[in-house]
Amino acid sequence: MVLVIKDCNIVGKKGNWDIKIKDGKIQEIGHCLDGDEYIDGNGKYVSPGFKNTHTHAAMTLFRGYAEDLPLDRWLQEKIWPLESELTEEDVYWGTKLACLEMIKSGTVAFNDMYFYMGSAAKAVEEMGLKATLGYGLIDLGDEDKLEEEKQTTLDFIEEVRDMANVTPSVSPHAVYTVSDEGLQWCAELSKKEGIPLHIHIAETEKEIKEQDGSVVEHLDDLDILYEKTVAAHCVWLDEHEIEILAERDLTVSHCPVSNMKLGVGKPMDYGTMKKKGVRVTLGTDGCASNNNLDMFEEVKIAAIQQKMSGDTTMMPAGDAYGMLIDDPLDTGCYAVNEGMSADLILIEGSVPNHDFVSDIVYSLSGCSVTDTVVEGKVLMKDGYVEGEENILEKASYRASRLISKVF
């Protein structure tokens, strides 16, 4: 099976091109190329698909359920009661819905932390995009709980070991929900297995105030910060802590929409991160605090949030676009080049058409994406994903059922 995208524009490359895709990879970029299946790219742009580096996919089911409350009431009265009622079936359909939305808005890979991750993995495999999935390990300092959580983590890694599109991660929730022993065990397991480590760091001021000393220094002492670590949020850090992140070569997942909506107090210090050379990418966080998975929206808000305080040269469009297509999840596609994995999206060109990268960052939205291809497989064609009606119906039912449980 050879797929050819015909007559498309490629971001950063002049002229019109055909892209020939074989065995899941970009085989050739040229003219008048033949294939077995075609996508008409006329008037469209091809870009590497976007990577959402921090989310809790199944939380799509909670979207719109609880808004505009103080953070503690939002968690205690709304989110936790719902989560305590969650079933495998809920996570499966919630993740299917999330995958559908991601495919529709140009995301080809995501980094997830949640519960019932076997169900999430099944949803990802069926939908065809790529994901790094981790069971959110929380022990609250309880040794018995830690043993259970370790086992759940190990079982999940075994369960998905042979899956094509799923990479397991070790996902200790945060410094304030996992004991030092738990954190250390996670770091060791991540290194032993050669799989990513996913953690929340310094999302709120409360987190850093409750820590005796620096959160980052503490995590660094536990050897948890290294090149396979994805650290979500990283808002409340000082320059020295940012230097440590840079030295450890980890990836930050910046979540500006969630940070603003949950009132974390200030923008992440992107300026210092850039100066120190930290690898910064973008995440939507879960739909309870966003409330969607549209990376176009995320990147725009990231770029304008950084400019807000007065320096309009901060996070220029090229940098912002780079954060969408960078590949810390190791999908094998961070540019439209021969040999890359064919994880590509087609985007309807804008009018006027002065600068497509600026259009992606500042003016377009997820619904400009017309086609999504992952490893050469067409997941969305002309705006349609096979089976989408069924997913909407089932996810809708699961969400209603879930809420009926807490009333």
Added chain:
Amino acid sequence: MVLVIKDCNIVGKKGNWDIKIKDGKIQEIGHCLDGDEYIDGNGKYVSPGFKNTHTHAAMTLFRGYAEDLPLDRWLQEKIWPLESELTEEDVYWGTKLACLEMIKSGTVAFNDMYFYMGSAAKAVEEMGLKATLGYGLIDLGDEDKLEEEKQTTLDFIEEVRDMANVTPSVSPHAVYTVSDEGLQWCAELSKKEGIPLHIHIAETEKEIKEQDGSVVEHLDDLDILYEKTVAAHCVWLDEHEIEILAERDLTVSHCPVSNMKLGVGKPMDYGTMKKKGVRVTLGTDGCASNNNLDMFEEVKIAAIQQKMSGDTTMMPAGDAYGMLIDDPLDTGCYAVNEGMSADLILIEGSVPNHDFVSDIVYSLSGCSVTDTVVEGKVLMKDGYVEGEENILEKASYRASRLISKVF
């Protein structure tokens, strides 16, 4: 001609309804209503269309042309040179493109200030939405220039006097670009003609620093602040100045996306405005500083920007939605009620469907709008606006031509 929207949900009203529209008004809301023409509202929500209370519509042509520069270089090197080359034909097609985008994303009325406003008015009449249009009067303290500007303003008011969908406004640009004499003349003309006054107030810190004393007090002394005034931005105001705005009963057009992108330095003080009872609405500003006209995006960013500093109860979804449908432009539609002008939009329901107002504010985007009706006339049906291809083509040509002039 009787139009009936069948089986729709109405925001804030339980059950499924038919909406019967005759002579441009909502005649009846009920069940099993008959008409000559139908829109299928099944699974959709009907809302009053949105009002964009501050924009420069024709600047769609500049979208993506100049980004990420310091404000003075952005204006002097990029925007002003382009504006000096603008023709009537450019403004006509730029405004057509803006109207198309607004219709597609659920905006039924807008408040505009720019040049060649006769061309803008022609575009608005043809497109069928409603607009308050004003010639941006700038005299820079030059008496001869003021006389010319007065004449242009008067000529424009005469030109559009009999147009159905266009209301003229008097639009002095700002306190730093118009003499006191000019501002006073504008205030008098607005009152004499009974037409709105549109002005930029306290957008940047520079504006208030360069003013001897308070900008708002100064404008108040010139009698320019009254119930027909729409004041765009209003970022750099203190509590006393906000009290004056409340007392004068004017309308603020809050433009958070533009404010963030242009780095004005801080969020508008919505909390104090709400406490003092100021009428706050939303504007996108022009596409050079936004870069789109999507009010869904504007309202989400407004709501999360206010929460950012820590109070997540600020600007709750209900208040934010109210800013979208409030009617300072006097279109005659601020609720789906019998007797209101039929300026309505149909929005695809979200999955899950916990709270539609929260979905509008936090999760949906402009492309969820499927149908747009203004004064009972269907401007968009099933996502399609008649003649849209031609508008895209012509606007695209005008934009390219314009830029070729400055190279």
